[in-house]
Amino acid sequence: MTDIHFAYPWMLGALLVIPLVMLWRPRFGRTLVLLLPYAVAWSPRKNSTRSWWITCFYVAIALLVIAVARPQRDDQRQDVVSRGYDLILAVDLSTSMLAEDYSGPKGAINRLDAIRPVLQAFITKRPDDRIGVVVFAGRAYTMTPLTTDHGWLEKQVADLRIGMIEDGTAIGDGLGIALTNLEKSRGDQDAVGAFVILLTDGANTSGSLTPPQATAIARHRHVPVYTVGAGRNGMVPFPIFDDAGRRIGTRQRPSSLDVEALQTMSKATDGRFFEAGDARTVAAAFASIDAARKAEFHVKVRTNVVELFVWPALLALIFLLIALPGLRRTYARPARQATA
Numbered sequence: 001m002t003d004i005h006f007a008y009p010w011m012l013g014a015l016l017v018i019p020l021v022m023l024w025r026p027r028f029g030r031t032l033v034l035l036l037p038y039a040v041a042w043s044p045r046k047n048s049t050r051s052w053w054i055t056c057f058y059v060a061i062a063l064l065v066i067a068v069a070r071p072q073r074d075d076q077r078q079d080v081v082s083r084g085y086d087l088i089l090a091v092d093l094s095t096s097m098l099a100e101d102y103s104g105p106k107g108a109i110n111r112l113d114a115i116r117p118v119l120q121a122f123i124t125k126r127p128d129d130r131i132g133v134v135v136f137a138g139r140a141y142t143m144t145p146l147t148t149d150h151g152w153l154e155k156q157v158a159d160l161r162i163g164m165i166e167d168g169t170a171i172g173d174g175l176g177i178a179l180t181n182l183e184k185s186r187g188d189q190d191a192v193g194a195f196v197i198l199l200t201d202g203a204n205t206s207g208s209l210t211p212p213q214a215t216a217i218a219r220h221r222h223v224p225v226y227t228v229g230a231g232r233n234g235m236v237p238f239p240i241f242d243d244a245g246r247r248i249g250t251r252q253r254p255s256s257l258d259v260e261a262l263q264t265m266s267k268a269t270d271g272r273f274f275e276a277g278d279a280r281t282v283a284a285a286f287a288s289i290d291a292a293r294k295a296e297f298h299v300k301v302r303t304n305v306v307e308l309f310v311w312p313a314l315l316a317l318i319f320l321l322i323a324l325p326g327l328r329r330t331y332a333r334p335a336r337q338a339t340a
Helices: 009-034 048-067 113-126 150-158 169-186 211-220 259-268 279-290 311-338
Strands: 003-006 071-074 076-082 086-092 101-103 107-109 130-135 141-148 194-200 225-229 235-239 247-255 273-275 295-301 305-308
Touching: 003 009, 009 048, 048 311, 076 259, 086 113, 086 141, 086 169, 101 113, 113 150, 113 194, 113 279, 130 150, 130 169, 141 150, 141 169, 141 305, 169 194, 169 211, 194 259, 225 259, 259 273, 273 279
Parallel strands: 086 130, 086 194, 194 225, 225 273
Antiparallel strands: 003 071, 071 305, 076 295, 101 107, 130 141, 235 247
């Protein structure tokens, strides 16, 4: 159903002035001249032949008010059945992800920056899938629900920063929130075509749900968990910051990448384990996901707002042109009388 509305509906209140003027004009005669010059000459009592252009003038004013209120049309909403996959990206934002054990074009990069290309690839190269993002550190939160608006999603992911959440690594909670999002979105549907991509350094240190417990839930719901491990074991460089958040140096700190735990999670849920920074990670993950059966889901499509003010504006111009000869005679007559 077509939805027509006004951008400034309060402007339509000005339409009430028109009937008031029509009622007051015959009664107040010359007094109305103070508000509307030569309005007394509009009176149909003097010459009924003038009523037609007066009517045109009123109609033109009404149409101008409607145009200023900016009528708009929202194109019909459509409930489209699409086929694709539901993917939840669960991203680790704990301080351990600050470890700079990867190299980028401009030097050392931390683990979060190492997994950004993986996030970017999922968002930009899978246009038919619904994708959501869960972030976790000491706690887990839904950053974006499942959506097909990948442009908006890309902007949200670009704002990911370590330190957004209280510190810790609640991998189990992160996976649990991801599974909850999939369940809410699908309702009574089965888990066909649903996946969780967990990007972390694998060392669980907090949270109410342990990784084995979260893995058991994923397995029960038949949701494969693809894990992407970031980092390495041993001494790794960490940035040092002062109280104002400015970087003042680098120091070596011990790091633990629990590869075994991530591999166990993936194997138990029929998923796969990948390493961040490996050029083959994205291609292998895509190939594995695309081998599964796609799911059907409903996507509501709504196009941009269409402006309609031009039509009442054009009609107002036409009625003004019709009324113009009468307006000229009305304004010209008092001027000639004044010079006599």
